[in-house]
Amino acid sequence: MALKTRTARRDDELAAVRAAGRTTVLIIGAGINGISLFRDLALQGVDAVVVDRSDFASGASSASSHMVHGGIRYLENGEFRLVRESVHERNGLLRIAPHYVKPLRTTIPIYSTFSGLLAAPLRFLRHTSGQPQERGAVLIKAGLMMYDLFSRDGGAVPRHRFLGRRESLKELPALDPDIKYTATYYDASMHDPERLALDVLQDGRSANSASYALNYVEAIRRDSDAVVLRDRESAEEFTIRADVVVNTSGPWTDLTNDALGYETRFMGGTKGSHIVLDHPELLAATQGREIFFEHSDGRIVLIYPLKGRVLVGTTDIDADPREPARCTEEEIDYFFALIKHVFPAIPVDREQIVYRYSGIRPLPRHEDTAPGFVSRDYRIEVDPGAAVPTLSLVGGKWTTFRALGETLADRVLDLLGRARSVSTKDLPIGGGHGFPRTVRARASWLQTNLAGADESRAEQLLVRYGTRAAEVWAHIEQEPEDHPLVGGALSLRELEWMVEDELVVRLADVIMRRTNIAFVGGVTAEVLEEIADALAPLMGWSDDRREAEIEATVQLLNDAHGLTLTAPAHG
Secondary structure, three states: OOOOOOOOOHHHHHHHHHHHOEEEEEEEOOOHHHHHHHHHHHHOOOOEEEEEOOOOOOOHHHOOOOEEOOOHHHHOOOOHHHHHHHHHHHHHHHHHOOOOEEEEEEEEEEOOOOOOOOHHHHHHHHOOOOOOOOOOHHHHHHHHHHHHHHHOHHHOOOOOEEEEHHHHHHHOOOOOOOOOEEEEEEEEEEOOHHHHHHHHHHHHHHHOOOOEEEEOEEEEEEEOOEEEEEEOOOOOEEEEEEEEEEEOOHHHHHHHHHHOOOOOOOEOOEEEEEEEEOOHHHHHHOOOOEEEEEOOOOOEEEEEEEOOEEEEEOOOEEOOOOOOOOOOHHHHHHHHHHHHHHOOOOOOOHHHEEEEEEEEOOOEOOOOOOHHHOOOOEEEEEOOOOOOOEEEEEEOOHHHHHHHHHHHHHHHHHHHOOOOOOOOOOOOOHHHOOOOOOHHHHHHHHHHHOOOOOHHHHHHHHHHHHHHHHHHHHHHOOOOOOOEEHHHOEEHHHHHHHHHHOOOOOHHHHHHHHOOOOOOOOOOHHHHHHHHHHHHHHHOOOHHHHHHHHHHHHHHHHHHHOOOOOOOOOO
């Protein structure tokens, strides 16, 4: 049975942490891996506080390819342990988080039979860039046969399938007619990464009343055996003591350690960018599957349908975490060139881009190793000079967050001299508890739990929250009147739920992470005004704060996500 969501505004959480002045474990960084550790510890009955200088899952965790995958490319790196763990976790997430993680058929267009066959062993051994070569059918076939051995979950996942040109073009007629083969296998997509992270967080908050989550709170320095935190909303500073400190700051791990007085050079992240297209013709051409393609220059492009749009990514470029990651015009040119290569008859242009984003992967420092060969595995480092045990997480990826959280929690439990009491391996996440998996079960669940909601609204809530939608709807029904917002994409009572239960602090939290309004291209200046008007009385904002929220969100969307909004004039 799902844990009931803990009702507490962000200010309540902050007041409780400040009053206590200590916790058992302080986690710095509330991306998916820090959140996963928080949930795992809370389920063991260990008090924890997780803080992030921005919103939850708003850094590297918000810039993913929306994939939960076994990492077929890691086989070439010889990372068999990571592939085994990744496919195991992918299969597990399909079971324990079915509301957000869905099977995804993936097709690779192939242009040659033997290309890359001689270069692959050298790339495996040297892990350097060298002269890139496109992989041919023989090499891809060998890789997929090995992938099947890792991936099939006792037969639940279908085997890969190879087709020649004629059958491939019959299935995907818009593909480049010059292809020789296609290979199709199954991975999984993650429809709402930020909401999945929030669900994991809510599980932890609900499991332990003495565990707290604080967004917009940063760790700024050590003070003897305490860590000094700053509330970025009020600029007030306060200290917290803990028995163990864990740095899960992702690509910013070295910067966090530096603030705590521990100089490290663990990280060497790479930038990955994506664009979201409103392009019905390209959407139809994908036939509901991901197209995964490696160009002859060794770079990867993935094209797949998501939320009625087409997501295109990604790049792999060395990046400095001190600089904001941005999707550049050159990267967009690269995406367009590869779309044209795969679907030559389908034109694309910049007017069809509704959203773009970029982030830095939390990869380990890699010196001369080519970005594509840098390990996606993780390790745990210990600060030997800290007054209290301090761990740093290096690496990690979305697919393995549950296993990583378990591994990290076991390390913390060992430091505390405590034993694990709960396994998260088969424990459903948030709205995945009792999630209906068939058409009949879905209709029955909606009728039982969302009675009174019209069909489209009920479906919208189930998609957004999973089975937590029952709690949201119960909250909505407590008042006889509820006003739709943004043409029905949201409502006033639902927004109130987000403030009271999901720790909303800023306008951007709602449009970028609590909903997908920004991702699908639904943001206009009028939309921002409408949501800000509804948020202001819920948050206690003055007119000046409301206008500042709109202006800050416009600036963020224009600068980081490629929009061209104009803040409404006031005065």
